[in-house]
Amino acid sequence: MHMADALLSPAVGGTMWAASAGTIAYCSAKVRSELDDRKVPLMGVLGAFLFAAQMINFTIPATGSSGHLGGGLLLAILLGPHAAFLTIASVLVVQALFFADGGLLALGCNIFNMGFFPAFVAYPFVYKKLLGNNPSRMRLTTATLIAAVVGLQLGPFGVVLETFFSGISALPFATFAILMQPIHLAIGIVEGVVTVAVVSFVYKARPEILQGALAARPIDNHPLRNVLLAFLAVAILTGGGISLFASKNPDGLEWAIAKVTGNEELAGPRQGVHGALAAIQEKSAFLPDYSFKKPAEPKDRVGDPAPEKKNEAEDDLGTSMAGIVGTLLTLALAFISGFILKKRNKAV
Amino acid sequence: MLSIDGVLLDFKRLDSLATGDSAIHRLDPRAKVLVTLVFIVTVVSFGRYELTAMVPFFIFPAVIIGLGNLPAGYIARKVALLCPFALIVAIFNPVFDREVLVQLGPLAVTGGWISCASIVVRAALTVGAAIILLAVTGFPAICRALERLGMPQAFAVQLLFLYRYIFVLTEEGGRVSRARALRSYGNRGLGMKAYGSLLGNLLLRTWLRAERIHMAMLARGFTGEFHTRREFRFGGRELVYFLGWSALFITLRLQNAPRLLGALVTGISR
Amino acid sequence: MSHHIVEVKNLRHVYPDGTPALRDISFRITHGESVAIIGANGAGKSTLLLHLNGYLAPTSGEIRIGDFPMSKATLPDIRRTVGMVFQDPDDQLFMPTVYDDVAFGPMNLGMPGPDVEARVRDALQRVGAGHLQEKAPYHLSGGEKKRVAIATVLSMSPDILVMDEPTNGLDPFARRQLMGLLKDFHHTKIFTSHDLDMVLELCERTIILNEGAVKADGPTREIFRDEALLAGCRLEKPLSMQGCPVCGK
Structure with missing residues (x-):
């Protein structure tokens, strides 16, 4: 299922964007270095194929309901993980823009959930491992099936985690997970069966396609990936660490703005403009006949920019995430200013 | 579940909007991409019980639809079709969050309902922004803009x-x-x-x-x-467009405009 | 102008699975000629065409395009010299707009911006598609697509034009329009087609392929009069050379 903008906090969205963007950059470099220019049109049309295939439905036996191909694992088998990841990501970009599946901020999450897990977890660590060196028909079937299930367990779990850390939905973590995982077990099995069917069809008709895909050995050592992962880990750790310092501030963005402007007033919701406004509001009734009174405890929740006080742990997590976003934003700002400066240099 | 032909038609319709020729269409796509990103980030940065403060953000889609000569009904319909998906998850909020936050006469509004409504408004805003970006820019131009921005x-x-x-x-x-x-x-x-x-x-x-x-x-x-081919030009108009909208979004994020307005209006009427 | 010559000597091609596709083909096409390569489905026409710009390498035999013998080193020159228009314009037009597509070749040749632009404009003008410049390929009609596909090749100013089934899938008007266009080109032209009436109008010379070998090579009219030969190769006389269905003459 697609993660949606509406359920996402900017902290989680930003982090996942960074993760996905990093993986895209890594895969692009990798695909380029393979120097196989056949892949350029192939990835493009296979993406379009996936897009079209997702609109053709089939009946799930014994249920009467219908499903369609997800295709992450199928692409990984056909193209290898790097090209597959880029292809899946591109399809998700188009779906986000044209059909607003999820939305733009959630795109990072969706690319990660639906691209990274099948291409870089299910494919190398389940499919390849189970397939072994001389695949038989039986092994191909089992490996594909299990890999599909694993991929489709991890993806929705990603959704659950992202939703939980965003804290927009009130759905408790465990409940959401219990709702999502079993459904996706079924979906995963169906996906596995369909992938097996398509792969064996291709295998019968043009075995060299799969042979070619198998020949591209993807699982060796990945110096670049390690560097990237280390970089990401450092970014997340420093971001999280810094923001824990500021954990007394309820809202990360507010905190960041206060730091930037040096304006302490913004941090305290009861002071400054907000305080004044609240005072005005207390004096003047919003609507003449109805009282707009709030219960005593969560007094200024409605219309307050700093409402998240549900529980302490969640709050801490929220602030850490905010710190991470602060870090990412600073990075982005650096990029933008670099870009502007570069432009200026060119112009001179 | 959707018919393929229907999807394709819709796709082509949305795609053809980008061929329009308005001041907005002519802007460097980078400016439009960046403004949309700032818009989405500011909108989703609101807390979960925020509702009224998000409303002024509708000014952005409204103005772009106006300046860009886009079919408002079509875009509203597309957005409306997608909101139920947000609702599927949002609907759990009233179930789990029963704390009463607002008393409107006899009607007690719980935090769950407010955050549920908040999610739907968020969805409408973010989805709308994405569709509008596409309609005034076109997919290939967005790709080129992203490429110039480092993709x-x-x-x-x-x-x-x-x-x-x-x-x-x-x-x-x-x-x-x-x-x-x-x-x-x-x-x-x-x-x-x-x-x-x-x-x-x-x-x-x-x-x-x-x-x-x-x-x-x-x-x-x-x-x-x-x-x-063809270099874009990120000139003065683009800069004004980007800075102007960003400043507005950030101001709207920090100030609850409806409440200010409401206070002002009710204050005067007394 | 020797570089407009296409020479094929004892060309053989065997597919990796062992199927022979071309057996010992030889012909020579000289400057300015317009030649049709016809034959039944599976006769080897497409395989032959793919050799002419070096996409497929011969199993044995030799191909010369102009001054260049076909080899890895001469491939870029040969691909610039031989403009290849594929059967399905959707395969040929892969860029987001018509302009980008027509500019693709010149840009790959490393031309500077203004030159590219001049070439694109010129190529589109020649096929009467100047007004389509900013359109996306999927917004074009079949005939427009075909003409733009030709422009993508013209922009590289090839000496030899090779087209696979140029009139396939066009309505009568678009077909007529395209034929008018092709008649005006002074390139060396090589077509494959099942549209024998078009062949009759555009090509003075015809080569018949049958099961991977040259069955006949000569003036188009003579070949089309030989009914036994045509029938033996799963072909038939073009309609314009058959009797009138009403009066029987």
Whole structure:
């Protein structure tokens, strides 16, 4: 299922964007270095194929309901993980823009959930491992099936985690997970069966396609990936660490703005403009006949920019995430200013 | 579940909006992409019980629809169709969050309902912003803008190829599934076995097409490098557009405009 | 102008799975000629065409395009010299707009921006598609697509034009329009087609392929009069050379 903008906090969205963007950059470099220019049109049309295939439905036996191909694992088998990841990501970009599946901020999450897990977890660590060196028909079937299930367990779990850390939905973590995982077990099995069917069809008709895909050995050592992962880990750790310092501030963005402007007033919701406004509001009734009174405890929740006080742990997590976003934003700002400066240099 | 032909028609309609010629259409796509990002980030940065403060953000889609000469009804319909998906998850909020936050006369409004409404408003705003960006910019221009903003070229090329062949492949997929539907006499879905070979077939044809495209590319001197034309110009108008909107969004994020207005109005009326 | 010559000597091609596709083909096409290569489905026409710009390498035999013998080193020159228009314009037009597509070749040749632009404009003008410049390929009609596909090749100013089934899938008007266009080109032209009436109008010379071998090579009219030969190769006289269905003459 697609993660949606509406359920996402900017902290989680930003982090996942960074993760996905990093993986895209890594895969692009990798695909380029393979120097196989056949892949350029192939990835493009296979993406379009996936897009079209997702609109053709089939009946799930014994249920009467219908499903369609997800295709992450199928692409990984056909193209290898790097090209597959880029292809899946591109399809998700188009779906986000044209059909607003999820939305733009959630795109990072969706690319990660639906691209990274099948291409870089299910494919190398389940499919390849189970397939072994001389695949038989039986092994191909089992490996594909299990890999599909694993991929489709991890993806929705990603959704659950992202939703939980965003804290927009009130759905408790465990409940959401219990709702999502079993459904996706079924979906995963169906996906596995369909992938097996398509792969064996291709295998019968043009075995060299799969042979070619198998020949591209993807699982060796990945110096670049390690560097990237280390970089990401450092970014997340420093971001999280810094923001824990500021954990007394309820809202990360507010905190960041206060730091930037040096304006302490913004941090305290009861002071400054907000305080004044609240005072005005207390004096003047919003609507003449109805009282707009709030219960005593969560007094200024409605219309307050700093409402998240549900529980302490969640709050801490929220602030850490905010710190991470602060870090990412600073990075982005650096990029933008670099870009502007570069432009200026060119112009001179 | 959606018919392929319907999806394709919708896709083409949205795509054709980008061929419009307005001041907004003519802006450098980078400015439009950046403004949309600032918009979405500010909107989703609101707390979960925020509702009123988000409302002024509708000014952005409204103004762009106006200046860009977009069909407002069509875009509203597209957004409205997508909101139920947000609602599916949001609907759990009233169940789990029963703390009463607002008392409107006899009606007690719980935090759950407020955050549920908040999610729907968020969805409408963010989804609307994405669709509008596409309608005033066009997919290829967005790709080029992202490429200029640092997206790897390999991915930009991938997006452009995908976009080009979505039309071809979706039509092909439509033909295949129509041919099947005509012979299946009312059975909506497709048996797994038939599905496997139908998709396998489509996949093989796709593969052959990729080989032919590759031939056509080689025939015209392709060596793995893509050369793109026409530099965009990020000039004064773009800068004003970007800074103006960003300043507005941030102000609206920090100030609850409806409440200010409400206070002002009720204050005066007393 | 020797570089407009296409020479094929004892060309053989065997597919990796062992199927022979071309057996010992030889012909020579000289400057300015317009030649049709016809034959039944599976006769080897497409395989032959793919050799002419070096996409497929011969199993044995030799191909010369102009001054260049076909080899890895001469491939870029050969691909510039031989403009290849594929059967399905959707395979040929892969860029987001018509302009980008027509500019693809010149840009790959490393031309500077203004030159590219001049070439694109010129190529589109020649096929009467100047007004389509900013359109996306999927918004074009079949005939427009075909003409733009030709422009993508013209922009590289090839000496030899090779087209696979140029009139396939066009309505009568678009077909007529395209034929008018092709008649005006002074390139060396090589077509494959099942549209024998078009062949009759555009090509003075015809080569018949049958099961991977040259069955006949000569003036188009003579070949089309030989009914036994045509029938033996799963072909038939073009309609314009058959009797009138009403009066029987």
